[in-house]
Amino acid sequence: MAASIVVFGSLNMDLMVRVARAPRAGETLYGLGFLTNPGGKGANQAVACARQGARVAMVGCVGEDGFGEALSNALASDGVDVADVRSVEGSTGVAVVMVDAQGENRITIVPGANALLKARAEALAGQFLLLQCEVPMAEVVLAARFMHAQGATVVMNPAPVCQLPDELWPLIDIIVMNEIEAAELAGLPVGDPANAAVAASAIRKRGPSTAIVTLGSQGVVLADDDGCRHFPAIQVQVVDTTAAGDTFIGAMCAARAAGASMDAAVMRGIQAATICVTRPGAQASIPYLHELARP
Ligand code: RIB
Secondary structure, three states: OOOOEEEEOOOEEEEEEEOOOOOOOOOOOOOOEEEEEEEOHHHHHHHHHHHOOOOEEEEEEEEOOHHHHHHHHHHHHOOOEEEEEEEEOOOOEEEEEEEOOOOOEEEEEEOHHHHHOOOOHHHOOOOEEEEOOOOOHHHHHHHHHHHHHOOOEEEEOOOOOOOOOOOOHHHOOEEEEEHHHHHHHHOOOOOOHHHHHHHHHHHHOOOOOEEEEEOHHHOEEEEEOOEEEEEOOOOOOOOOOOOHHHHHHHHHHHHHHOOOOHHHHHHHHHHHHHHHOOOOOOHHHOOOHHHHOOO
16 A cells, blocks of 8 residues: 655665763763664654654665665564665765753764665655755755655755755645744744744744744644644653654644644654653654544
8 A cells, every 4th residue: 555654855874872971172081881772864754653653665775785685674664665665875864962951952964875865756656755954955846846846745844954945935834943943943042932933933934834944842823714723742751852853743743644734743743753762762652543632
């Protein structure tokens, strides 16, 4: 059966180091722990969709190496269709992730095979398309064009943050940003729900009918034709914020694909991301649908 959600994006192997604090320039510190874990914003979002019960296909590239095989196998074991995850010459993408005592991360990515991803019309069919900025932007635009023309809902996560090309904006239906991304794209300060709502409304004028700003412990702001709404966060002890945004997006899209209202989908995203931040790692931390029902 065809996927209802297609993710066109990156796969990285995350090399995660837990530290008490980030080292200063020239300083050597002992880490508190190390984890090798499948990641990549695209693959994380695909896993988040799949663990919420959606039919999802990943379109991406890995290198012909052990990391590439491990990343494809990890997606497949989550039920993600990997027929369009291609092995190409060279290294699989990697991310060096440093997580401090507050659970905040600092990530450096080396794209490797992700830089070779191409948008092919035959791999791009479904009801939703999820896009990020860890693969070539020209191909992101092409993928959006293909699936917008089919009437799919195009969901853009402008991460890592960059200015989006003019031709992409009219193809985006839903844009999901953290506060740094929203501030950069709107050219406005974003740090609380009130100014996030101003930024979201400004960004809607560029094309997307729905703009969402995730604010961590301050919750989520949603702006659409029904106005701006603020959804409070669920307060928990944060262990690692890695993949929290990806988990929010995947769970929100899976809920929309299953017919939930936008508000209900945002609440599902918040529930899933809340569980994600209480666990270490990227894909290792993404919850399953049955976990969301727990008190
Ligand atoms: O969003 C988190 C992800 O960003 C990590 O898994 C890392 O691979 C980078 O892509």
